[in-house]
Amino acid sequence: MIRKSLGLLFFSAALTLLSFAQEKQKGAPTEPVKLIRGPYLQVASSTGILIRWRTDVSSRSKVSYGTKPGKLDQATADHALVTEHQIQLKGLLPSTRYYYAIGGLKDTLQGNQDNYFTTLPEAGKTGHFRIAALGDCGDNSINQRRVKEQVIKYIGKDELTAWILLGDNAYSDGTDSEFQSKFFNIYKDDLLKKYPLFPAPGNHDYHDTDLSAKHAQETHETAYYQNFSMPVNGESGGTPSHTQAFYSFDIGNIHFLSLDSYGKEEQTYRLYDTLGPQVNWIKKDLAANKNKGWVIAFWHHPPYTMGSHNSDQEEELVKIRENFIRIIEREGVDLVLNGHSHDYERSRMMQGHYGPASSFNPKIHNLSTSSGRNDGSKDSAPYQKDPANNKGTVYVVSGSAGKLGGKQTTYPHNAMYFSDADHGGASILEIEGNRLELKWVCADGEIRDQFTIEKKAAKGHVPE
Numbered sequence: 001m002i003r004k005s006l007g008l009l010f011f012s013a014a015l016t017l018l019s020f021a022q023e024k025q026k027g028a029p030t031e032p033v034k035l036i037r038g039p040y041l042q043v044a045s046s047t048g049i050l051i052r053w054r055t056d057v058s059s060r061s062k063v064s065y066g067t068k069p070g071k072l073d074q075a076t077a078d079h080a081l082v083t084e085h086q087i088q089l090k091g092l093l094p095s096t097r098y099y100y101a102i103g104g105l106k107d108t109l110q111g112n113q114d115n116y117f118t119t120l121p122e123a124g125k126t127g128h129f130r131i132a133a134l135g136d137c138g139d140n141s142i143n144q145r146r147v148k149e150q151v152i153k154y155i156g157k158d159e160l161t162a163w164i165l166l167g168d169n170a171y172s173d174g175t176d177s178e179f180q181s182k183f184f185n186i187y188k189d190d191l192l193k194k195y196p197l198f199p200a201p202g203n204h205d206y207h208d209t210d211l212s213a214k215h216a217q218e219t220h221e222t223a224y225y226q227n228f229s230m231p232v233n234g235e236s237g238g239t240p241s242h243t244q245a246f247y248s249f250d251i252g253n254i255h256f257l258s259l260d261s262y263g264k265e266e267q268t269y270r271l272y273d274t275l276g277p278q279v280n281w282i283k284k285d286l287a288a289n290k291n292k293g294w295v296i297a298f299w300h301h302p303p304y305t306m307g308s309h310n311s312d313q314e315e316e317l318v319k320i321r322e323n324f325i326r327i328i329e330r331e332g333v334d335l336v337l338n339g340h341s342h343d344y345e346r347s348r349m350m351q352g353h354y355g356p357a358s359s360f361n362p363k364i365h366n367l368s369t370s371s372g373r374n375d376g377s378k379d380s381a382p383y384q385k386d387p388a389n390n391k392g393t394v395y396v397v398s399g400s401a402g403k404l405g406g407k408q409t410t411y412p413h414n415a416m417y418f419s420d421a422d423h424g425g426a427s428i429l430e431i432e433g434n435r436l437e438l439k440w441v442c443a444d445g446e447i448r449d450q451f452t453i454e455k456k457a458a459k460g461h462v463p464e
Protein backbone atom coordinates (compact mmCIF):
# COMPACT_ATOMS: atom_id res chain seq x y z
CA MET A 1 0.00 0.00 0.00
CA ILE A 2 2.76 2.43 1.07
CA ARG A 3 4.84 1.43 -1.95
CA LYS A 4 1.83 2.10 -4.20
CA SER A 5 1.23 5.60 -2.70
CA LEU A 6 4.91 6.47 -2.97
CA GLY A 7 4.86 5.41 -6.60
CA LEU A 8 1.84 7.63 -7.24
CA LEU A 9 3.56 10.54 -5.50
CA PHE A 10 6.69 10.15 -7.66
CA PHE A 11 4.53 9.87 -10.74
CA SER A 12 2.59 13.08 -10.02
CA ALA A 13 5.82 14.94 -9.07
CA ALA A 14 7.35 13.84 -12.37
CA LEU A 15 4.25 15.07 -14.23
CA THR A 16 4.45 18.47 -12.51
CA LEU A 17 8.13 18.76 -13.41
CA LEU A 18 7.39 17.78 -16.99
CA SER A 19 4.60 20.34 -17.39
CA PHE A 20 6.83 23.01 -15.79
CA ALA A 21 9.58 22.15 -18.24
CA GLN A 22 7.11 22.25 -21.13
CA GLU A 23 5.77 25.64 -20.03
CA LYS A 24 9.32 26.91 -19.75
CA GLN A 25 10.10 25.58 -23.18
CA LYS A 26 7.08 27.41 -24.58
CA GLY A 27 8.50 30.58 -23.10
CA ALA A 28 5.88 31.16 -20.41
CA PRO A 29 7.20 33.43 -17.65
CA THR A 30 8.31 31.84 -14.41
CA GLU A 31 8.85 35.18 -12.61
CA PRO A 32 6.01 37.66 -11.96
CA VAL A 33 5.38 39.65 -15.12
CA LYS A 34 5.86 43.42 -14.78
CA LEU A 35 3.80 46.08 -16.52
CA ILE A 36 6.19 48.58 -18.06
CA ARG A 37 3.96 50.59 -20.43
CA GLY A 38 0.30 51.47 -20.58
CA PRO A 39 -2.43 50.48 -20.69
CA TYR A 40 -3.35 52.89 -23.47
CA LEU A 41 -6.39 53.16 -25.70
CA GLN A 42 -6.34 53.16 -29.49
CA VAL A 43 -8.58 52.81 -32.57
CA ALA A 44 -11.64 53.86 -30.57
CA SER A 45 -15.11 53.81 -32.07
CA SER A 46 -18.67 53.73 -30.76
CA THR A 47 -18.55 49.92 -30.51
CA GLY A 48 -14.91 49.00 -29.97
CA ILE A 49 -11.49 49.89 -28.63
CA LEU A 50 -7.96 48.49 -28.81
CA ILE A 51 -6.19 48.23 -25.45
CA ARG A 52 -2.40 48.06 -25.61
CA TRP A 53 0.27 47.52 -22.94
CA ARG A 54 3.85 46.31 -22.65
CA THR A 55 5.34 43.79 -20.22
CA ASP A 56 8.97 43.13 -19.33
CA VAL A 57 8.82 39.48 -20.44
CA SER A 58 6.60 37.59 -22.87
CA SER A 59 3.25 36.64 -21.44
CA ARG A 60 -0.34 36.02 -22.49
CA SER A 61 -2.96 38.78 -22.67
CA LYS A 62 -6.39 39.21 -21.21
CA VAL A 63 -8.74 42.16 -20.71
CA SER A 64 -11.67 41.70 -18.35
CA TYR A 65 -14.32 44.39 -18.59
CA GLY A 66 -17.81 45.39 -17.59
CA THR A 67 -20.01 48.42 -17.03
CA LYS A 68 -19.75 48.24 -13.23
CA PRO A 69 -16.42 48.68 -11.41
CA GLY A 70 -16.64 45.58 -9.26
CA LYS A 71 -18.20 43.39 -11.92
CA LEU A 72 -15.91 42.76 -14.89
CA ASP A 73 -18.09 40.01 -16.29
CA GLN A 74 -16.76 39.91 -19.85
CA ALA A 75 -13.29 39.04 -21.11
CA THR A 76 -11.19 38.83 -24.27
CA ALA A 77 -7.91 36.92 -24.24
CA ASP A 78 -5.01 36.09 -26.52
CA HIS A 79 -2.82 33.05 -25.85
CA ALA A 80 0.17 34.27 -27.84
CA LEU A 81 3.28 34.98 -25.76
CA VAL A 82 4.15 38.62 -26.34
CA THR A 83 5.59 41.70 -24.68
CA GLU A 84 3.52 44.09 -26.85
CA HIS A 85 -0.04 43.27 -25.85
CA GLN A 86 -2.99 44.26 -28.01
CA ILE A 87 -6.52 43.26 -27.16
CA GLN A 88 -9.37 44.39 -29.36
CA LEU A 89 -12.74 44.76 -27.63
CA LYS A 90 -15.75 44.57 -29.92
CA GLY A 91 -19.52 44.74 -29.61
CA LEU A 92 -19.49 47.53 -27.00
CA LEU A 93 -22.32 49.99 -26.42
CA PRO A 94 -21.86 53.60 -27.65
CA SER A 95 -21.12 56.43 -25.17
CA THR A 96 -20.86 53.89 -22.35
CA ARG A 97 -18.32 53.73 -19.56
CA TYR A 98 -16.51 50.42 -19.21
CA TYR A 99 -14.24 49.41 -16.35
CA TYR A 100 -11.42 47.07 -17.22
CA ALA A 101 -8.47 45.07 -15.94
CA ILE A 102 -5.45 43.87 -17.90
CA GLY A 103 -3.18 40.94 -17.27
CA GLY A 104 -2.35 37.39 -18.28
CA LEU A 105 -4.80 34.51 -18.28
CA LYS A 106 -4.78 34.21 -14.49
CA ASP A 107 -2.93 37.22 -13.06
CA THR A 108 -4.02 40.88 -13.07
CA LEU A 109 -1.41 43.52 -13.88
CA GLN A 110 -3.68 46.50 -13.39
CA GLY A 111 -7.38 46.98 -12.82
CA ASN A 112 -9.04 49.20 -10.26
CA GLN A 113 -11.66 51.96 -10.06
CA ASP A 114 -9.39 54.21 -12.17
CA ASN A 115 -9.22 51.81 -15.12
CA TYR A 116 -12.12 52.88 -17.28
CA PHE A 117 -12.87 54.34 -20.67
CA THR A 118 -15.98 55.61 -22.42
CA THR A 119 -16.78 54.43 -25.93
CA LEU A 120 -17.14 57.14 -28.55
CA PRO A 121 -20.61 58.42 -29.45
CA GLU A 122 -22.30 57.05 -32.53
CA ALA A 123 -21.16 58.70 -35.76
CA GLY A 124 -23.41 61.59 -36.68
CA LYS A 125 -24.88 62.04 -33.19
CA THR A 126 -24.64 65.40 -31.51
CA GLY A 127 -23.69 65.78 -27.85
CA HIS A 128 -21.20 67.57 -25.63
CA PHE A 129 -17.75 66.45 -26.75
CA ARG A 130 -14.36 67.45 -25.39
CA ILE A 131 -11.11 66.78 -27.19
CA ALA A 132 -7.69 67.90 -25.91
CA ALA A 133 -4.92 68.68 -28.44
CA LEU A 134 -1.28 68.48 -27.29
CA GLY A 135 1.51 69.66 -29.57
CA ASP A 136 5.28 69.08 -29.20
CA CYS A 137 4.66 67.57 -25.79
CA GLY A 138 7.24 64.85 -25.09
CA ASP A 139 10.32 66.57 -23.68
CA ASN A 140 10.10 65.60 -20.01
CA SER A 141 10.04 69.27 -18.95
CA ILE A 142 8.36 70.90 -15.99
CA ASN A 143 6.20 72.68 -18.57
CA GLN A 144 4.99 69.33 -19.95
CA ARG A 145 3.92 68.20 -16.47
CA ARG A 146 2.28 71.51 -15.59
CA VAL A 147 0.33 71.65 -18.83
CA LYS A 148 -0.89 68.09 -18.25
CA GLU A 149 -1.89 68.89 -14.66
CA GLN A 150 -3.85 71.96 -15.77
CA VAL A 151 -5.62 70.03 -18.52
CA ILE A 152 -6.68 67.44 -15.92
CA LYS A 153 -7.75 70.18 -13.53
CA TYR A 154 -9.70 71.99 -16.22
CA ILE A 155 -11.60 68.93 -17.40
CA GLY A 156 -12.53 68.03 -13.81
CA LYS A 157 -15.31 65.50 -13.62
CA ASP A 158 -16.62 66.29 -17.10
CA GLU A 159 -14.13 64.06 -18.85
CA LEU A 160 -12.45 64.08 -22.23
CA THR A 161 -14.05 62.28 -25.14
CA ALA A 162 -10.61 61.78 -26.71
CA TRP A 163 -7.21 63.42 -27.08
CA ILE A 164 -5.04 64.08 -30.11
CA LEU A 165 -1.31 64.66 -30.63
CA LEU A 166 -0.02 67.31 -33.03
CA GLY A 167 3.41 65.72 -33.56
CA ASP A 168 6.92 65.77 -32.07
CA ASN A 169 5.60 63.50 -29.39
CA ALA A 170 8.98 62.36 -27.97
CA TYR A 171 12.16 64.44 -28.18
CA SER A 172 14.69 64.50 -29.67
CA ASP A 173 14.67 61.50 -31.95
CA GLY A 174 11.39 59.74 -31.28
CA THR A 175 13.18 56.58 -30.11
CA ASP A 176 11.36 53.94 -28.14
CA SER A 177 13.17 54.83 -24.91
CA GLU A 178 12.31 58.50 -25.43
CA PHE A 179 8.67 57.57 -25.95
CA GLN A 180 8.86 55.57 -22.73
CA SER A 181 10.38 58.26 -20.51
CA LYS A 182 8.94 61.41 -22.09
CA PHE A 183 5.53 60.28 -23.22
CA PHE A 184 4.20 57.00 -21.77
CA ASN A 185 5.61 57.52 -18.26
CA ILE A 186 4.25 61.07 -18.07
CA TYR A 187 0.69 60.44 -19.24
CA LYS A 188 0.13 56.86 -18.04
CA ASP A 189 -1.90 57.43 -14.88
CA ASP A 190 -4.36 60.05 -16.00
CA LEU A 191 -4.70 60.40 -19.76
CA LEU A 192 -3.44 57.22 -21.45
CA LYS A 193 -5.49 54.67 -19.56
CA LYS A 194 -8.75 56.61 -19.68
CA TYR A 195 -9.04 58.46 -22.95
CA PRO A 196 -8.75 57.23 -26.55
CA LEU A 197 -5.72 58.71 -28.27
CA PHE A 198 -5.43 59.67 -31.94
CA PRO A 199 -1.85 60.77 -32.80
CA ALA A 200 -0.14 62.56 -35.70
CA PRO A 201 3.61 62.40 -36.38
CA GLY A 202 6.09 65.30 -36.31
CA ASN A 203 9.59 65.57 -37.74
CA HIS A 204 11.15 64.44 -34.46
CA ASP A 205 9.08 61.26 -34.55
CA TYR A 206 11.03 60.38 -37.71
CA HIS A 207 14.49 60.93 -36.24
CA ASP A 208 14.90 57.46 -34.79
CA THR A 209 18.64 57.06 -34.16
CA ASP A 210 18.69 53.62 -35.76
CA LEU A 211 17.93 55.15 -39.11
CA SER A 212 18.88 58.31 -40.90
CA ALA A 213 16.01 60.80 -40.88
CA LYS A 214 15.83 60.71 -44.65
CA HIS A 215 15.50 56.94 -44.70
CA ALA A 216 12.86 56.92 -41.96
CA GLN A 217 10.77 59.44 -43.89
CA GLU A 218 10.49 56.86 -46.62
CA THR A 219 10.22 53.63 -44.64
CA HIS A 220 8.17 54.93 -41.67
CA GLU A 221 10.16 52.42 -39.62
CA THR A 222 10.21 54.41 -36.41
CA ALA A 223 9.03 53.90 -32.84
CA TYR A 224 6.02 56.17 -33.50
CA TYR A 225 4.58 53.67 -35.96
CA GLN A 226 5.34 50.72 -33.67
CA ASN A 227 3.90 52.36 -30.59
CA PHE A 228 0.60 53.56 -32.00
CA SER A 229 -2.29 51.83 -33.72
CA MET A 230 -4.47 53.86 -36.04
CA PRO A 231 -7.91 53.24 -37.57
CA VAL A 232 -6.51 52.67 -41.07
CA ASN A 233 -9.43 50.57 -42.30
CA GLY A 234 -12.23 52.97 -41.44
CA GLU A 235 -12.83 51.31 -38.05
CA SER A 236 -13.60 54.69 -36.48
CA GLY A 237 -15.47 56.14 -39.47
CA GLY A 238 -13.93 57.94 -42.41
CA THR A 239 -12.45 56.68 -45.65
CA PRO A 240 -9.93 53.84 -45.11
CA SER A 241 -6.39 55.15 -45.69
CA HIS A 242 -4.65 51.75 -45.44
CA THR A 243 -1.62 53.47 -43.93
CA GLN A 244 -0.75 54.44 -40.37
CA ALA A 245 0.73 57.73 -41.60
CA PHE A 246 -2.66 59.42 -42.11
CA TYR A 247 -6.24 58.45 -41.33
CA SER A 248 -9.61 59.88 -40.39
CA PHE A 249 -12.20 59.21 -37.70
CA ASP A 250 -15.53 60.42 -36.37
CA ILE A 251 -16.49 61.57 -32.91
CA GLY A 252 -20.26 62.05 -33.04
CA ASN A 253 -20.93 64.83 -35.57
CA ILE A 254 -17.23 65.77 -35.85
CA HIS A 255 -14.98 64.41 -38.56
CA PHE A 256 -11.21 64.47 -37.90
CA LEU A 257 -8.32 64.00 -40.28
CA SER A 258 -4.87 63.18 -38.85
CA LEU A 259 -2.25 63.97 -41.50
CA ASP A 260 1.46 63.33 -41.96
CA SER A 261 3.40 66.47 -42.93
CA TYR A 262 6.90 64.96 -42.73
CA GLY A 263 6.89 61.40 -44.05
CA LYS A 264 7.03 60.49 -47.71
CA GLU A 265 4.62 58.28 -49.60
CA GLU A 266 6.01 56.06 -52.33
CA GLN A 267 9.51 57.36 -51.41
CA THR A 268 8.60 60.69 -52.98
CA TYR A 269 5.41 62.51 -52.09
CA ARG A 270 4.96 64.88 -49.18
CA LEU A 271 1.75 66.47 -47.90
CA TYR A 272 2.33 69.48 -50.18
CA ASP A 273 2.56 67.31 -53.30
CA THR A 274 -1.06 67.65 -54.25
CA LEU A 275 -0.97 64.77 -56.72
CA GLY A 276 0.48 62.37 -54.15
CA PRO A 277 -1.39 59.52 -52.45
CA GLN A 278 -2.05 61.39 -49.21
CA VAL A 279 -3.73 64.36 -50.89
CA ASN A 280 -5.70 62.04 -53.18
CA TRP A 281 -7.02 60.28 -50.10
CA ILE A 282 -7.75 63.62 -48.37
CA LYS A 283 -9.83 64.76 -51.35
CA LYS A 284 -11.81 61.52 -51.31
CA ASP A 285 -12.28 61.61 -47.55
CA LEU A 286 -13.41 65.24 -47.47
CA ALA A 287 -15.84 64.70 -50.35
CA ALA A 288 -17.36 61.71 -48.54
CA ASN A 289 -17.76 63.56 -45.24
CA LYS A 290 -19.36 66.84 -46.31
CA ASN A 291 -22.46 66.00 -44.32
CA LYS A 292 -20.61 66.11 -40.99
CA GLY A 293 -21.37 68.91 -38.55
CA TRP A 294 -17.68 69.79 -38.17
CA VAL A 295 -14.51 68.92 -40.04
CA ILE A 296 -11.18 69.37 -38.23
CA ALA A 297 -7.77 68.58 -39.75
CA PHE A 298 -4.56 68.28 -37.73
CA TRP A 299 -0.95 67.81 -38.69
CA HIS A 300 2.45 68.99 -37.49
CA HIS A 301 3.85 71.70 -39.82
CA PRO A 302 1.83 74.96 -39.78
CA PRO A 303 1.15 77.15 -42.84
CA TYR A 304 1.32 80.34 -40.74
CA THR A 305 3.79 80.82 -37.91
CA MET A 306 6.43 83.22 -36.63
CA GLY A 307 7.14 81.36 -33.39
CA SER A 308 10.13 79.02 -33.18
CA HIS A 309 9.69 78.41 -36.93
CA ASN A 310 9.27 80.81 -39.82
CA SER A 311 6.56 80.04 -42.36
CA ASP A 312 8.02 82.51 -44.88
CA GLN A 313 11.43 80.84 -44.95
CA GLU A 314 11.09 77.12 -44.27
CA GLU A 315 10.38 75.23 -47.43
CA GLU A 316 7.89 72.71 -46.10
CA LEU A 317 5.80 75.38 -44.38
CA VAL A 318 5.83 77.56 -47.53
CA LYS A 319 4.79 74.66 -49.74
CA ILE A 320 2.03 73.51 -47.39
CA ARG A 321 0.64 77.04 -47.47
CA GLU A 322 1.06 77.60 -51.20
CA ASN A 323 -0.05 74.21 -52.46
CA PHE A 324 -2.03 72.32 -49.89
CA ILE A 325 -4.31 74.43 -47.73
CA ARG A 326 -6.36 75.69 -50.67
CA ILE A 327 -7.65 72.11 -50.98
CA ILE A 328 -8.88 71.92 -47.43
CA GLU A 329 -10.33 75.45 -47.60
CA ARG A 330 -12.20 74.52 -50.77
CA GLU A 331 -13.80 71.62 -48.91
CA GLY A 332 -14.84 73.81 -45.99
CA VAL A 333 -12.59 72.44 -43.22
CA ASP A 334 -13.57 74.43 -40.13
CA LEU A 335 -10.42 74.23 -38.06
CA VAL A 336 -6.76 73.38 -38.62
CA LEU A 337 -4.58 72.43 -35.64
CA ASN A 338 -0.78 72.31 -35.96
CA GLY A 339 2.33 72.18 -33.77
CA HIS A 340 6.06 72.49 -34.69
CA SER A 341 6.40 76.07 -33.42
CA HIS A 342 6.60 76.00 -29.64
CA ASP A 343 3.99 78.61 -28.96
CA TYR A 344 0.30 79.33 -29.46
CA GLU A 345 -0.86 81.30 -32.51
CA ARG A 346 -4.47 81.69 -33.64
CA SER A 347 -5.99 83.33 -36.69
CA ARG A 348 -9.45 84.78 -37.22
CA MET A 349 -11.90 83.05 -39.54
CA MET A 350 -9.98 83.38 -42.81
CA GLN A 351 -9.58 82.16 -46.36
CA GLY A 352 -7.34 82.46 -49.41
CA HIS A 353 -4.03 83.63 -47.97
CA TYR A 354 -1.31 81.60 -49.65
CA GLY A 355 1.58 84.10 -49.78
CA PRO A 356 4.15 85.37 -47.26
CA ALA A 357 3.10 87.11 -44.05
CA SER A 358 3.67 90.55 -45.64
CA SER A 359 0.94 89.85 -48.21
CA PHE A 360 -1.71 89.17 -45.58
CA ASN A 361 -4.52 91.68 -45.96
CA PRO A 362 -7.15 91.47 -43.23
CA LYS A 363 -9.75 93.11 -45.49
CA ILE A 364 -9.32 90.39 -48.09
CA HIS A 365 -8.34 87.34 -46.09
CA ASN A 366 -10.37 87.66 -42.91
CA LEU A 367 -13.99 86.67 -43.36
CA SER A 368 -14.99 88.31 -40.09
CA THR A 369 -13.95 91.35 -38.11
CA SER A 370 -14.89 89.53 -34.93
CA SER A 371 -12.18 88.23 -32.63
CA GLY A 372 -14.20 85.06 -32.21
CA ARG A 373 -13.98 85.52 -28.46
CA ASN A 374 -17.02 85.19 -26.34
CA ASP A 375 -16.04 87.31 -23.37
CA GLY A 376 -17.47 90.78 -23.96
CA SER A 377 -14.08 92.22 -25.06
CA LYS A 378 -13.77 94.51 -28.12
CA ASP A 379 -15.11 92.90 -31.33
CA SER A 380 -15.98 89.74 -29.45
CA ALA A 381 -18.68 87.54 -30.93
CA PRO A 382 -18.66 83.96 -32.15
CA TYR A 383 -17.59 83.45 -35.77
CA GLN A 384 -20.66 82.66 -37.83
CA LYS A 385 -20.22 80.07 -40.52
CA ASP A 386 -22.99 79.46 -43.03
CA PRO A 387 -23.32 75.67 -43.28
CA ALA A 388 -24.54 76.05 -46.87
CA ASN A 389 -21.23 77.35 -48.26
CA ASN A 390 -19.03 76.38 -45.30
CA LYS A 391 -16.51 79.16 -46.07
CA GLY A 392 -13.77 80.03 -43.62
CA THR A 393 -11.14 78.24 -41.55
CA VAL A 394 -9.50 79.08 -38.23
CA TYR A 395 -5.80 78.16 -38.00
CA VAL A 396 -4.28 77.30 -34.62
CA VAL A 397 -0.66 76.52 -33.77
CA SER A 398 -0.62 74.81 -30.38
CA GLY A 399 2.91 73.51 -29.97
CA SER A 400 3.80 74.32 -26.38
CA ALA A 401 2.47 71.33 -24.41
CA GLY A 402 6.10 70.46 -23.59
CA LYS A 403 8.62 72.45 -25.59
CA LEU A 404 8.26 76.18 -25.12
CA GLY A 405 9.46 79.41 -26.66
CA GLY A 406 11.14 80.99 -29.67
CA LYS A 407 10.16 84.02 -31.73
CA GLN A 408 11.13 85.17 -35.20
CA THR A 409 12.08 88.82 -35.66
CA THR A 410 8.82 89.10 -37.60
CA TYR A 411 6.76 87.69 -34.69
CA PRO A 412 3.77 87.75 -34.48
CA HIS A 413 2.57 86.50 -37.86
CA ASN A 414 0.29 89.05 -39.55
CA ALA A 415 -2.49 86.49 -40.01
CA MET A 416 -2.74 85.80 -36.29
CA TYR A 417 -5.26 87.47 -34.03
CA PHE A 418 -3.56 86.12 -30.90
CA SER A 419 0.01 84.88 -30.33
CA ASP A 420 1.78 83.84 -27.13
CA ALA A 421 5.27 82.30 -27.03
CA ASP A 422 5.82 82.92 -23.32
CA HIS A 423 3.42 80.40 -21.80
CA GLY A 424 3.05 76.67 -22.34
CA GLY A 425 -0.40 75.25 -22.95
CA ALA A 426 -2.74 72.82 -24.64
CA SER A 427 -5.92 73.40 -26.63
CA ILE A 428 -9.23 72.00 -25.49
CA LEU A 429 -12.06 71.72 -27.98
CA GLU A 430 -15.60 71.75 -26.67
CA ILE A 431 -18.22 70.99 -29.27
CA GLU A 432 -21.93 70.88 -28.75
CA GLY A 433 -24.27 70.68 -31.74
CA ASN A 434 -23.56 73.61 -34.07
CA ARG A 435 -21.20 75.37 -31.64
CA LEU A 436 -17.45 74.81 -31.43
CA GLU A 437 -15.30 76.41 -28.77
CA LEU A 438 -11.54 76.19 -28.33
CA LYS A 439 -9.82 77.14 -25.09
CA TRP A 440 -6.07 77.45 -24.70
CA VAL A 441 -5.36 76.18 -21.16
CA CYS A 442 -1.95 77.33 -19.97
CA ALA A 443 0.59 75.72 -17.63
CA ASP A 444 -0.46 78.11 -14.83
CA GLY A 445 -4.15 77.29 -15.28
CA GLU A 446 -5.05 80.55 -17.02
CA ILE A 447 -7.07 80.44 -20.24
CA ARG A 448 -5.36 83.10 -22.35
CA ASP A 449 -7.31 82.63 -25.56
CA GLN A 450 -10.63 81.18 -26.55
CA PHE A 451 -12.86 81.43 -29.58
CA THR A 452 -16.22 80.13 -30.74
CA ILE A 453 -17.54 79.18 -34.17
CA GLU A 454 -21.25 78.77 -34.74
CA LYS A 455 -22.89 77.23 -37.79
CA LYS A 456 -26.29 78.63 -38.49
CA ALA A 457 -28.00 78.99 -41.86
CA ALA A 458 -28.12 82.67 -42.94
CA LYS A 459 -31.55 84.30 -42.63
CA GLY A 460 -33.77 83.49 -45.58
CA HIS A 461 -31.36 80.83 -46.79
CA VAL A 462 -32.65 77.32 -46.99
CA PRO A 463 -29.77 74.92 -46.32
CA GLU A 464 -29.26 72.21 -48.93
Ligand SMILES: [Fe+2]
Nearest residue numbers: 168202203340
Ligand atom coordinates in the same frame (compact mmCIF):
# COMPACT_ATOMS: atom_id res chain seq x y z
FE1 LIG B 1 8.53 69.86 -35.23
